[in-house]
Amino acid sequence: MEFKDNAKALFGLAGDNCKSKADVDFFSWSSAAVDAVASIFCGEAFANLGLERVSDNEEVVHLVYYYYLRRLADPGAIERLRVRERAGLVEYCQAAILRSEEYSLHGRSDFTIDLSANADATTQVFVDVTNTTTTKARTGIQRVVRELSRELQGSAPAPIIYIAYSRSAKTFKRVALSNDEFVEVEAAPVVCFNRGDVYFDVDGSWGDAVSRWPLYQQLRRGGVRILNIHYDAAPILFPMYSHPITVLRFLEHFFAASNCSDHFLCISEAVQKDYVKIATLLKGRCAPSSVMPLGNVFSALSATEEEIPPEVRAFSSQRFVLFVGTVEPRKNYSLLIQNFKTFERHGLKVILVGKKGWESDEVVAQLEAAQQAGNFLWLQNATDGVLKHLYETCYVYASVAHYEGYGLPVLEALSYGCAVVTSDGGALEEVGRGYTLSFRLDDEQGLSRLVDSLVADTVQYQALKANVGNFHAPVWADSIAKVLEVMEVFLLKVEQPLAWEKLQLVYISIRPDSLQRSLLSFKKFGHDGAVVVLTSDAMKAQVEEVLASLNINGTVRCDEDMFVGERIPADHQERNFQLRKRLYNDPVLDTVFLSLDDDAILLKPLPATYYVENGRYNGHFYYSSMANWNASPFGITSYDQGQWRTSALLCAHAYDDKAYSAHQPQILEKRLVQEIYDEYANCVAGGVDEWSLYFNVCVQRYSNRFAARPVTTLHWPEDFSSWMPGWFNSEVHYMNYYPASASAADAFINLLSFAAAYDKYHAQRIIGGVAKPVRLLPAEDNVVAGLPGLWVDIKADQGMSGVGYRIYAGETVVVDGSRDIQAVSPRAPLKVKMPAEPGEFRLNVFYVESGADITSASVIVFPWRQALQGV
Incomplete structure (x- = not known):
């Protein structure tokens, strides 16, 4: 499959996974606009996007914005620009964006990388932490990146170099983890990739300014091996639960990684299965993959005791259900809202710990209203100490997410001995490993029934809590061991000897x-x-x-x-x-x-x-x-x-x-x-x-x-x-062995004959290179040069069938090639056999059926000494 077709298939698959095309507007774009999106994914230059074929002004504006700013146009820009004449709209938008401060600070950026062909240099592993360095974020993926970086340094069998893209330098620079932040290493050597090095993309790099397709392509052509940590494919599987810009950026990133990565390290079996399923549906390449469960990176586990705010202590002094996670559609807090009455019926309060992310105004308003009603507390900036207290005192921890690639809060809750209830979204059941109770997302009453049964059956509840006492969270040593296991295949040599x-x-x-x-x-x-x-x-x-x-x-x-x-x-x-x-x-x-x-x-x-x-x-x-x-x-x-x-x-x-x-x-x-x-x-x-x-x-x-x-x-x-x-x-x-050839017992004579024949044909190749190359086109000065009785190839610029030739000495035909009709093409050149004797001749190439001439040429046959009898 062509890459552009593969990109469109990926775009279409994500669109089909929406409940409705209206959930994400760009999945309803015209086919010309989708072609342009695919061209962007494939790293095409702006001039080659085919925007002239996109007739809808709104689509045009969005495409120009996404190409340069990696986001869609805001409603105000659309309102201003959709009324402009179609002619000149692309140029107008392009010029305006290129002059903007946003483009200079945050737009898609060019880059240069130094590549060396020195395959004998010591293999280095370059770990790209650009997103964590740039955003300074400390949750989710960035949390993992920091822990991975701490644990990996010094344990790998090759030098580990942390790098981040510098917009001002338009290249990668070395960084180091200092006081839990990545900072540029002063006076560090220039980042230079050698053939055989490893580029390890561990971050949420779909948010970076550097497009992955051209970066990966350059690295691959330079002989650099590419590894990726694959966190999940939620924007493909559930695009309606992700921000549209995230969906588009992630699709572009996934397209590049799935076609270029040498290995996917997936954070759960569920994520790995989803990746293989997507690759199969796309009928494209499926990168080698393995599972690297995340280690215990729970900052709340090591938090110190602190004074708990009065309102938090008031809530936590009663039985409550705890939810942890950013308020966004994927977390499915609409289901939490639907079950408020269930919790109230059992006298359970609800505490939600998580910042407000990309979520609908309606859901946010309902959460805020519930908080005012008194049985619900929403903490958007809880400290690790507060979170630790909540884990230790909650009646039940619950996760109702549509999809989780891993579910770190579930592990965190289990580590504190919480009774845990989850949906069957993504890897949640896998991460629970039999220590949790789960309900199906397609069962509207599933959560309610689980809560009812736990409250009504204290024996079941105590058994669940007791079983959690046997839980041991994964540790980073196991995660690092898997990373090193994969990495060593790219570093170690073959064990010798091998007879x-x-x-x-x-x-x-x-x-x-x-x-x-x-x-x-x-x-x-x-x-x-x-x-x-x-x-x-x-x-x-x-x-x-x-x-x-x-x-x-x-x-x-x-x-x-x-x-x-x-x-x-x-x-x-x-x-x-x-x-x-x-x-x-x-x-x-x-x-x-x-x-x-x-x-x-x-x-x-x-x-x-x-x-x-x-x-x-x-x-x-x-x-x-x-x-x-x-x-x-x-x-x-x-x-x-x-x-x-x-x-x-x-x-x-x-x-x-x-x-x-x-x-x-x-x-x-x-x-x-x-x-x-x-x-x-x-x-x-x-x-x-x-x-x-x-x-x-x-x-x-x-x-x-x-x-x-x-x-x-x-x-x-x-x-x-x-x-x-x-x-x-x-x-x-x-x-x-060929039956027509001499037997293997005559191998020495065969070898001498074979070598002599090669020398003769090689000499003809050199001789033929001196003459003007003949093409199957009319010309007056074509020349074919060769040696007696050998075959010469004459290239064709197009497909032609029914082709024959004759070679003349004066008016006499010395080689008649009209009996074995040929079908020539750029991949099947015309084969012409040289006359048996040295001399000057004339070649005529024609269509056998009609006799119409195709081309002619002078033929020069040079003499050749016989090295072996019969050769």
């Missing part, structure tokens, strides 16, 4: 003879590890006979077992990807193994460092960029399509697109291959090159554990008339 002779061989094969030939070559040079073979049900018995005849400890699996109840894809590339994806989940596979096909022949003993060197797995690639892969004009194959599809997927996510399907065994780590295949499971319709996807991601994401190595495989390609790589390694260890 290739003991590595499990994992085959896909439906050719018993080829399988036997391959296995014999490995046994010849000392391999004695286990073998797993995936074959068809029809070939299973013969494959088992091959393993038995060679006295090999083997396991055989069948294709049909991999697709129980599912259709096996007919497309070769898709079938291979899906087969390997399923096979690599099989418990019989070792933690690390060699994956291969049955045409792989080992030619000589492997060096000990062939697969693991200097603490890194070697991934062997045969082609520098799949984007440049050309198909044959005589027919595009499933393999060709897979190369281009894989390249598009990798490049879109800012990875290299080297081709690793090198027709020799590759070393795979089971956990990582499962991670990456699952990550892109929604993005591989039609199939991708499974090895190229795996290694390109791993070489960037786990640069501490993977390295890319160019390789040559004998007879890959079968010959160089079809294609040729950019190099020929002198050390060749594997052969790709």
